[in-house]
Amino acid sequence: MSKTRIMVVDDESILRMDLREMLEEAGYEVAAEANNGDLAIELAAAHQPDLIIMDVKMPGMNGIKASRIIQQSFHIPVLLLTAYSKTELVEKARHAGVVGYLVKPITERDLIPAVEMALAQAERLKELKQELSQLEQKVESQKAINKAKGILMEQYGWNEEEAYSRLRSHCMDRQIKMEEAAAFILKNKRLV
Template sequence: MRILIAEDETIIRLDLRALLEQAGFEVCAEARDGEEAVALAASSEPDLALLDVKMPKLDGIDAARRILDERPIPIVMVTAYGEEELVSRAVEAGVFGYLVKPFRETDLLPAIATARARHEELAALREEVDTLAEALAARKAIERAKGLLMEREGLTEQEAFARLRKASQISGRPLKVVADALVATLTT
């Protein structure tokens, strides 16, 4: 797994790099401020990012928000500040973990594993939502087309559906495409 580290304190950044590399991760980029983190996230395409909250130019939470706008990846905030307001902002931005310094390897590795797992679950849920939304849109289009056929041609619901299905089979196009075309034709 490729990891981006964004930490303005050099010693902590080097410690993080050593911990991650010892654990078998690849550190693909290191940033000293939030703006550099955003740029490096775009150019190095990490699988996960560790961001300090308080950094020059752009804080880690705003950097996380920008990174996630470009490409959703799991992000773990690493900070010396555990104030509720900062944690709330981080959660609102969409980060998947929050570690308060000082931390040990036994804290960091589970935070990374948890962030990855939560990110994968969210990606699966988003995919499922997209699939369900597409199915619902298809269902609405087919129902509308059936209704128009029933009204205009005096067909039963079964006859209207059979006609749509036959048109789909003959044309080799999905039922939704045929339904959309029929609706467009009959409503103009």
């Protein structure tokens, strides 16, 4: 099993070094390091880490803006580091799609559970997005099948139950999916 890959972004090289040490001792791989938001975006694209630990306050682009761009472009979860825990900052972080938040100074006792929670939350979010996508596909398929059924009712004078039954039989006989038959009916306005 491969190690979880983490990118560390902070303008303080000492803190990056400390974070690297804590993460590597805990069994993580530090895939990349950056000292500003612009470089973080560039390295996120190049390395595609499993998680990014990013400071909020850095020269140039701040961590919240970089997090928003990374989240929208690459869907990589971000755990923010900050010396402040202002409500406004937390709100901005939430809107940027950040999965966790740690207040400096950071200890290994705080860091590792926060990393684990951020990774778990990111995994759950990924699963929910996949489930949502599958549900949306099912809804679209059902809509197409219902439209096809309506066309059959209109074309052949069948009632809804008969149209569905004939459509299902047609699919079973030809060993095709209902969605495929529905697509054909929608395009050609007939069953065969």
